[in-house]
Amino acid sequence: MRSGVGLAGLTLPTFLQARNSSLSSAASAKACIIIYTWGGMSHYESFDPKPEAPVDLRGEFKPIPTATPGMQFCEHIPLLARHSEKLAVVRSVHHKQGGHQQGMYVTLTGHDPVPGIKAKGRNNHPSLTSMLSYFHDPAVGTPAAIRMPYSMYDNGKQMAGEGAGWLGSKHDPILLRTPAGEPYGGVNRYTDRELNLLLNLEKERVSGRNALLEQLEGTLSARVGSGTAYDQLDHYRKMASDILLGSPVRKAYDLESEDPRIRAMYGDHMGGQSLLLSRRLVEAGVPVVQAVCSASDLAGGGGDNWDTHRDHFPKMKNRLLPVFDRAASALLADLEMRGMLEETLVVFLTDFGRTPKINGNGGRDHHPGVYSLVLAGGGIRGGQVYGSSDRKGAEPGSDPCSPADVHATVYRAMGINPDMELHDQQGRPFRICDGQPLPLT
Amino acid sequence: MIVAQGDDSGKSPEMLAVEAAGGLVLPLPGGGWEVEFHLRGRDALTDDGLKTLSPLGEVFSLNLRDTRITSEGLVHIGKLTGLRKLHLERTKVDDAGLAHLSDLKELEYLNLYQTEVSDEGLKHLSGLKKLQSLYLWQTKVSDEGAAKLRKALPSVRISLGLDLEKLAAAAPKPDPPESRESLKWLPHGGPAKPPSKSVPGSFIRVNFKNQGKEPVKLTWIDYGGGKKFYAEIAPEAVRDQTTYSQAVWLISDLSDKPLGYFVTGKKNANAFIPKK
Numbered sequence: 001m002r003s004g005v006g007l008a009g010l011t012l013p014t015f016l017q018a019r020n021s022s023l024s025s026a027a028s029a030k031a032c033i034i035i036y037t038w039g040g041m042s043h044y045e046s047f048d049p050k051p052e053a054p055v056d057l058r059g060e061f062k063p064i065p066t067a068t069p070g071m072q073f074c075e076h077i078p079l080l081a082r083h084s085e086k087l088a089v090v091r092s093v094h095h096k097q098g099g100h101q102q103g104m105y106v107t108l109t110g111h112d113p114v115p116g117i118k119a120k121g122r123n124n125h126p127s128l129t130s131m132l133s134y135f136h137d138p139a140v141g142t143p144a145a146i147r148m149p150y151s152m153y154d155n156g157k158q159m160a161g162e163g164a165g166w167l168g169s170k171h172d173p174i175l176l177r178t179p180a181g182e183p184y185g186g187v188n189r190y191t192d193r194e195l196n197l198l199l200n201l202e203k204e205r206v207s208g209r210n211a212l213l214e215q216l217e218g219t220l221s222a223r224v225g226s227g228t229a230y231d232q233l234d235h236y237r238k239m240a241s242d243i244l245l246g247s248p249v250r251k252a253y254d255l256e257s258e259d260p261r262i263r264a265m266y267g268d269h270m271g272g273q274s275l276l277l278s279r280r281l282v283e284a285g286v287p288v289v290q291a292v293c294s295a296s297d298l299a300g301g302g303g304d305n306w307d308t309h310r311d312h313f314p315k316m317k318n319r320l321l322p323v324f325d326r327a328a329s330a331l332l333a334d335l336e337m338r339g340m341l342e343e344t345l346v347v348f349l350t351d352f353g354r355t356p357k358i359n360g361n362g363g364r365d366h367h368p369g370v371y372s373l374v375l376a377g378g379g380i381r382g383g384q385v386y387g388s389s390d391r392k393g394a395e396p397g398s399d400p401c402s403p404a405d406v407h408a409t410v411y412r413a414m415g416i417n418p419d420m421e422l423h424d425q426q427g428r429p430f431r432i433c434d435g436q437p438l439p440l441t
Numbered sequence: 442m443i444v445a446q447g448d449d450s451g452k453s454p455e456m457l458a459v460e461a462a463g464g465l466v467l468p469l470p471g472g473g474w475e476v477e478f479h480l481r482g483r484d485a486l487t488d489d490g491l492k493t494l495s496p497l498g499e500v501f502s503l504n505l506r507d508t509r510i511t512s513e514g515l516v517h518i519g520k521l522t523g524l525r526k527l528h529l530e531r532t533k534v535d536d537a538g539l540a541h542l543s544d545l546k547e548l549e550y551l552n553l554y555q556t557e558v559s560d561e562g563l564k565h566l567s568g569l570k571k572l573q574s575l576y577l578w579q580t581k582v583s584d585e586g587a588a589k590l591r592k593a594l595p596s597v598r599i600s601l602g603l604d605l606e607k608l609a610a611a612a613p614k615p616d617p618p619e620s621r622e623s624l625k626w627l628p629h630g631g632p633a634k635p636p637s638k639s640v641p642g643s644f645i646r647v648n649f650k651n652q653g654k655e656p657v658k659l660t661w662i663d664y665g666g667g668k669k670f671y672a673e674i675a676p677e678a679v680r681d682q683t684t685y686s687q688a689v690w691l692i693s694d695l696s697d698k699p700l701g702y703f704v705t706g707k708k709n710a711n712a713f714i715p716k717k
Contacts, residue, residue: 138480139480139481142480182683183669185641185663185664185685248480248483259605261605261608261609262605264609265603265608268683269683284480285480303663303664311641315641318643318644319641319644319685322644333603336600336602337554337576337578337600337601337602337603338530338552338554338576338578338602339528339530339550339552339554339574339576339600342550342574415470
């Protein structure tokens with residue numbers, strides 16, 4: 001009947017008790033927004049500049065001071081630098097996975113992948129997004145987790161690690177396309193237009209739920225052949241119909257109803273509008289939202305992504321960092337002035353860092369040896385740096401930690417005991433997380 | 442959803458009364474309750490419905506965002522003296538309502554953004570010594586009013602938010618379209634051929650103006666030579682399009698018959714789509 005995971009079969013009070021026993025009393029975050037920079041964002045050209053490193057390693061950008069004494073960022077994220085008092089920057093994350101699929105999997109699930117994993121595999125570990133959503137029970141018609149605006153692809157292949165894995169399909173985050181903003185280069189947004197038309201249909205104009213479902217089914221299933229359009233069609237279809245039928249989520253999806261000045265603050269780009277949509281979805285009661293900032297197929301598209309093997313510096317300066325800086329800083333400002341930041345945990349994740357050495361094509365290659373991840377809000381103490389990389393930015397210099405440790409920190413902030421054990425459909429026990437929470441609160 | 446399958450046994454009559462008023466009751470670790478009306482109670486909750494809260498016992502956290510309650514209803518909230526966190530944002534609450542909150546000595550978080558409160562109402566908060574966070578964006582509270590409260594409560598963090606008028610005024614103005622250069626129109630099938638694909642360049646804006654009597658479609662030729670549809674442009678309409686230098690844009694009619702092309706340069710520009 002259910003996915004058979006863990007708490008299945010419990011009545012409501014028992015479930016609440018189970019959830020409670022996993023809650024830590026310090027929890028203050030009620031929602032989580034995960035910002036994922038797909039392709040591997042350079043730690044040098046973002047949160048961990050290395051002005052002391054030799055010239056062939058440190059790159060051509062300069063560090064700038066932030067609002068926090070002693071903390072420096074790259075000069076091309078000046079807006080985020082003003083928000084440093086909200087940020088806990090973890091500069092000593094490392095793992096052993098040098099490929100995108102593997103690096104993204106360990107970053108998003110907290111576990112090393114086995115060979116041959118598939119996007120829809122039910123033996124996969126659940127993503128952080130889906131695991132967090134498992135512990136929430138939003139109102140009817142409100143998805144427990146939404147991700148947008150695209151799935152992560154490399155060389156035409158959808159990545160494993162964004163789904164719910166052994167938690168079961170009902171915990172797969174729902175994929176929504178961000179309906180506004182300039183698209184990322186290298187992705188095709190043709191599907192948006194029709195989907196937007198459907199979502200913008202007035203409830204009154206639709207004669208009934210069945211007709212609507214048929215309509216959606218017809219439109220969506222026609223696209224399944226493309227193989228890349230919708231990966232959780234059935235789940236998606238049900239949820240899309242709920243959205244159509246008038247839940248607060250549908251209103252949240254209508255970015256046209258947002259104050260144009262707020263929209264402008266996030267930037268007229270899909271990256272910015274995705275983060276604006278994240279805030280609106282959290283307001284509408286969606287507890288977990290994941291926004292992939294940059295979206296193109298890494299190998300196939302040649303568009304906007306963080307996998308900067310070539311022309312690293314112009315791409316970062318002209319295309320990637322401005323969109324990211326504006327969008328992420330707007331989100332922090334917006335959450336703050338609405339009084340939402342205390343209850344909303346914001347997490348920046350990426351596959352891995354980039355190599356110290358700048359290659360012959362003016363690029364930096366994959367580097368899981370050390371990189372930076374960032375947390376904000378939700379009870380996290382801002383204006384702090386945890387750990388460090390060494391002088392060259394090649395390895396952890398102090399307090400090395402893993403993606404799983406960052407996950408454990410997130411679970412703790414969200415009131416979930418990371419040591420708790422769940423069981424999959426075969427009854428195999430899984431700990432939610434193998435990491436240890438970092439002292440960031 | 443997992444919890445939806447549970448039965449209601451184990452819920453006290455007091456819990457059920459709050460739920461009937463549109464609330465969601467959540468037990469907190471270590472005892473006490475958190476009550477939320479902001480999603481399920483948006484339309485259902487009335488001022489009278491707030492009566493259901495004090496029989497519940499210790500309510501530590503209460504969310505009334507977006508509900509239809511008024512200042513009159515806050516008389517019931519004033520009795521919840523254990524309250525630490527109170528969301529009243531985007532309600533009709535005004536200064537009269539704040540008068541009911543002066544006994545909430547445990548209050549640490551109070552959200553009043555987009556309400557009717559003013560400097561006058563803040564006076565009722567000056568005895569809330571444990572208050573740490575106060576949100577007042579889009580209210581009538583002035584900088585002076587906030588400063589006065591800060592004197593009374595030195596540890597409170599008051600957020601007045603961003604001034605959107607100033608934000609809009611400070612935003613960099615794009616150069617006026619009339620001073621821009623015009624991109625050259627390359628008719629389809631004409632002697633001058635556009636490049637077969639776009640090349641990554643720097644960020645610019647182009648105003649595409651349709652001078653014809655029929656709507657046209659605007660399509661970007663991407664870095665691989667593929668076509669990415671962007672927008673339809675109605676007759677006489679202008680599309681302000683962000684793009685990059687060295688980008689190729691295709692103009693076609695609604696049946697996708699190519700009409701011509703523009704190739705962007707390094708500067709913001711106008712692109713006049715001619716009549717057929």
